[in-house]
Amino acid sequence: MKYFFTRHRFIRHLPMYPFIYGAAFFIFILDIWIELYHRIAFPLYGIKYIRRRDYIKIDRHKLSYLHAFQKINCVYCGYANGAIKYFGKIIAETEIYWCGIQHDKREGFIVPEHHKDFIEYGNEEKYKEVYASKKTRML
Numbered sequence: 001m002k003y004f005f006t007r008h009r010f011i012r013h014l015p016m017y018p019f020i021y022g023a024a025f026f027i028f029i030l031d032i033w034i035e036l037y038h039r040i041a042f043p044l045y046g047i048k049y050i051r052r053r054d055y056i057k058i059d060r061h062k063l064s065y066l067h068a069f070q071k072i073n074c075v076y077c078g079y080a081n082g083a084i085k086y087f088g089k090i091i092a093e094t095e096i097y098w099c100g101i102q103h104d105k106r107e108g109f110i111v112p113e114h115h116k117d118f119i120e121y122g123n124e125e126k127y128k129e130v131y132a133s134k135k136t137r138m139l
Helices: 009-045 068-098 124-134
Strands: none
Touching: 009 068
């Protein structure tokens, strides 16, 4: 909690509250949308559900030594950070289902862990070898 060491922290942080807590509204709306997608599409794709509780944990508000505002912040951070990780896992599973091709290598790009088994970018031979016999006609 580095903010404890910031001089005049309330005044310096006050202008940021609308940005921080305004994002909660969008995260909540996105949460509803992604959860609907997850519950409808995953069974159709044959992808196993992602357990929400493995990503979102809200418990620090129970700590008696935190004051009310800190508890609210802890609820927000537990939900927002967990939800974003949960969204990322759902999207990663979708990418594994729909696309098995890595991105082009670029210095500084952090390759997602789930890309490890994807076909290397630009490897047309491997793509044809793996996927050519599995293609189906699109309607």
